[in-house]
Amino acid sequence: MLSWVYPLRIVQAVFALAIIGLTAFVIGTLYDQWSFSSTIYFNLFNGCWTAVVAVPYLGLAPLWLPRISHEYVIPGIEVITSCLWLAGWISLAAQIPSPSACTYPSCHGLQAATVVAAVxxxxxxFTNIFAIMDIVNSKRNTRDRHARRSTAQSEAASEVQSETQPEVSEVNGPEHV
Structure with missing residues (x-):
């Protein structure tokens, strides 16, 4: 595993906790359309999903539970989580008011939540790229390993075959003429 992945997972967990705090602040202080907005609740879900499910699984499963950290499960969770965050920050950015109309603290919380969700x-x-590269490299390594194994097996079989067969020149030599 790459040495920079674990600090990056900690940063992802901190940003998820920041989103949980910002969305909880907005839900608790606004009593208009934003207090019941599904966009805010969706971003709250994203923060909870990331902090409770995605980051702990992505960080700990390869170390403690390698049998359930399948080579396709980790990239799958990475892709699902990045799609959730993409949908969350774009929907939030599309609905917040313009910066000139944003004069109350909850609106600034919405702007901060949008930026944190985008980051x-x-x-x-970024971590998706390396997870997908890992799949490609593992397939390539598996294919190369199988090719080397089949080449080694065919070479071993030809050596065994050449040792067990008698030489033709001794059996049908010139003495029989």
């Missing part, structure tokens, strides 16, 4: 999405895209 969280970028972090997951």
């Amino acid at each position: 969280e999405w970028a972090l997951f895209v």
Whole structure:
């Protein structure tokens, strides 16, 4: 595993906790359309999903539970989480008011939540790239390993075959003429 992945997972967890705090602040202080907005609740879900499910699994499963950290499960969770964050920050950015109309603290919380969610999405895209590269490299290594194994087996079989067969020149030599 790459040495920079674990600090990046900690950063992803911190940003998820920041989103949980910001969305909880907005839900608790606004009593208009934002207090019941599904966009806010969706971003709250994203923060909870990332902090409770995605980051602990992605960080700990390869170390403690290698049998359930399948080579396709980790990239799958990475892709799902990055898609959730993409949908979350884009929907939030599309609904918040313009910066000139944003004069109350909860609106600034919405703006901060949008920025943090966008950074969280970028972090997951970054780790997605390496997870997908790991799949490609593992397939290539598996294919090369199988090719080397089949070559070694065919070479061993030809050596065994050449040792067990008598030489033709001794059996049908010139003495029989």
